[in-house]
Amino acid sequence: MSEIAEQKVFSPPEEFKKNANVKSEEVYEEGKDYIKFWEKRAEEMIEWFKKWDKVLEVDEPYYKWFINGKLNASYNCLDRWIEKGKGDKIAYIWEGEDGEVRKYTYKQLYEEVNKFANALKSMGVKKGDIVSIYLPMIPELPIAMLACARIGAPHSVVFAGFSAEAFRQRVEDAGSKYVITCDGYYRRGKVLDHKSKTDSGIEGLDIKKVIVVKRAGNEINMKEGRDVWWHELMKDQPAECEPEEMDAEDLLFLMYTSGTTGKPKGVMHTTGGYMVGVATTMKWVFDVKEDDVYWCTADIGWITGHSYIVYGPLANGITSIIYEGAPDYPNKDRWWEIIEKYKVTILYTAPTAIRLAMKWGEEWIEKHDLSSLRLLGSVGEPINPEAWLWYYKVIGKERCPIVDTWWMTETGMHIIAPLPGVTKLKPGSATFPFPGIQAEVRDENGVCKPGEKGDLVITTPWPSMLRGLYNAHEKYVEEYWSKYGFGKFFTGDGAIIDEDGYFWLLGRLGDVLNVAGHRLGTAEVESALVSHEAVAESAVVGVPDEIKGQVPFAYVVLKQGFEPSEELKKELIKHVSTVIGPTARPADILFVEDLPKTRSGKIMRRILRNIAEGKEEVGDVTTLRNPEIVEDIKKAMTERKL
Numbered sequence: 001m002s003e004i005a006e007q008k009v010f011s012p013p014e015e016f017k018k019n020a021n022v023k024s025e026e027v028y029e030e031g032k033d034y035i036k037f038w039e040k041r042a043e044e045m046i047e048w049f050k051k052w053d054k055v056l057e058v059d060e061p062y063y064k065w066f067i068n069g070k071l072n073a074s075y076n077c078l079d080r081w082i083e084k085g086k087g088d089k090i091a092y093i094w095e096g097e098d099g100e101v102r103k104y105t106y107k108q109l110y111e112e113v114n115k116f117a118n119a120l121k122s123m124g125v126k127k128g129d130i131v132s133i134y135l136p137m138i139p140e141l142p143i144a145m146l147a148c149a150r151i152g153a154p155h156s157v158v159f160a161g162f163s164a165e166a167f168r169q170r171v172e173d174a175g176s177k178y179v180i181t182c183d184g185y186y187r188r189g190k191v192l193d194h195k196s197k198t199d200s201g202i203e204g205l206d207i208k209k210v211i212v213v214k215r216a217g218n219e220i221n222m223k224e225g226r227d228v229w230w231h232e233l234m235k236d237q238p239a240e241c242e243p244e245e246m247d248a249e250d251l252l253f254l255m256y257t258s259g260t261t262g263k264p265k266g267v268m269h270t271t272g273g274y275m276v277g278v279a280t281t282m283k284w285v286f287d288v289k290e291d292d293v294y295w296c297t298a299d300i301g302w303i304t305g306h307s308y309i310v311y312g313p314l315a316n317g318i319t320s321i322i323y324e325g326a327p328d329y330p331n332k333d334r335w336w337e338i339i340e341k342y343k344v345t346i347l348y349t350a351p352t353a354i355r356l357a358m359k360w361g362e363e364w365i366e367k368h369d370l371s372s373l374r375l376l377g378s379v380g381e382p383i384n385p386e387a388w389l390w391y392y393k394v395i396g397k398e399r400c401p402i403v404d405t406w407w408m409t410e411t412g413m414h415i416i417a418p419l420p421g422v423t424k425l426k427p428g429s430a431t432f433p434f435p436g437i438q439a440e441v442r443d444e445n446g447v448c449k450p451g452e453k454g455d456l457v458i459t460t461p462w463p464s465m466l467r468g469l470y471n472a473h474e475k476y477v478e479e480y481w482s483k484y485g486f487g488k489f490f491t492g493d494g495a496i497i498d499e500d501g502y503f504w505l506l507g508r509l510g511d512v513l514n515v516a517g518h519r520l521g522t523a524e525v526e527s528a529l530v531s532h533e534a535v536a537e538s539a540v541v542g543v544p545d546e547i548k549g550q551v552p553f554a555y556v557v558l559k560q561g562f563e564p565s566e567e568l569k570k571e572l573i574k575h576v577s578t579v580i581g582p583t584a585r586p587a588d589i590l591f592v593e594d595l596p597k598t599r600s601g602k603i604m605r606r607i608l609r610n611i612a613e614g615k616e617e618v619g620d621v622t623t624l625r626n627p628e629i630v631e632d633i634k635k636a637m638t639e640r641k642l
């Protein structure tokens, strides 16, 4: 804790405070009656076709919000701004990696969304059908999502960087009959063939239609009768499509995320509560105003992009940037160039990107005028105080508050985050639960004392909480509600609350890694490894990495007849990349004879984690069935380093 105690406290700059959307701590007081608090936000932030009868209904461990309320998410993102006379305001400025720029006003975005909504209907998509979207960072991605929302077809967006196999798993689990993809896209100047990947992902599945956006113009195969070009489909569609009246509790989307098993889980978010939660946090935490130019650098394929590139910003009627490509293409100052060019006022990014920029050096930043910035955000993993201070000084020039926002796919919206006009910041702390939310740090013995490490638990329901896992009731109960019981949402993150009540997040506990802000189950990597013919068994642990926070490290036991070699190691790393995606690639593999196991056969990952981190003390080995293996593995590890 000494490191924490030494930190300075940063108060909101006077100017910032004066103009902030939230100026007073009273909101925390108001939030204590959370039902009333969220009801007020629902009235303020969202337009409803029909008002709810009741704010919250609890049937543990399921929670419903805004009972019988009717609304449409796309209406709240588009129509209402046009009705308010803001049709000519820019909604999105999209910049392709190749320098192409497209701007969409709210009116233009509305028209594209309406046309595509009609296009989906013409393909046979109906309310309730889940549509799988496998698109990179191009404008058609938010357009497709909003079109789905408009007609009441839940979307399931799969990150374009995921492998064919990962895509397949998610399409299959969601039971999608419709897929939206593209020909190819740019990454570091090269065209990645996306259509072949899509095709191999859905091979053998019962898919009715595949809609293909033409982005890169690369040569692809179109399957007769199944595949349709986006631009051809859009040609004669009317630019008006009545928004479907959705119930507050109708499914808005599925977002697959990593859990403790090898299989990803389909997190369910519904319409009313989700919209209230993201619209409110967008306004309060990012302090967005009419003239802001906001840029979130995440990919829309993750929850951060769903909540804070698509639904949050549009539900506040603001202007956002979407950038297609890599931060270092053509040069390492691409991001800073974009900020200068569009006079970005709010930047929301991840610690891994900040650490990378630190490594690349300040000369890339000094070339650009970043004086338009007024607020900085961070998300995805704990931000170390060193990176926080660098972000504050070098990017924010000591003028911009930093909002470190802790949340997760399951929470839908920020849970622990500062209010930039109110909260005194401590570098490295996400500060306090958002008004209307209560959280605690505890263990089996109860609530922890200040300074003690425990599990982060959310103790009040919140409107954009997940409504379950798709077709996996038991898993839902087990993952979130079994450790501390109903009413105490187990996040899976470790945390400490200090003497002043600040929350310090310590990252994931146990079986989930956080690689450059991306969640990855150790079990997913393990099951990818054992799907290779040479592998009998494997154990994957996370090891610290200066830039990415954590990277997977794999222990592999080979089958009879296979010998360890550098080639095999490379092949296995490549195999994981093919099965899951490049983020999942093990940083290294150690071939071992056996894994340390308890008498009941459970792999002791804690020991393996300590060995991988090079610790002398690896922990208690007395409960092991095969304690002798620990010394062998330690030896193999040392020899490997020589």
Ligand code: WTA
Residues within 6 Å of the ligand: 257, 302, 303, 304, 378, 379, 380, 381, 382, 383, 404, 405, 406, 407, 408, 409, 410, 430, 491, 492, 493, 505, 506, 507, 508, 514, 517, 518, 519
């Ligand atoms: C981690 C991303 C510390 C955390 C929005 C959580 C963070 C996981 C922070 C969720 C933060 C996210 N400080 N850790 N500000 N934000 N995390 O579902 O471990 O992709 O459990 O959602 O990211 O990752 P997910």
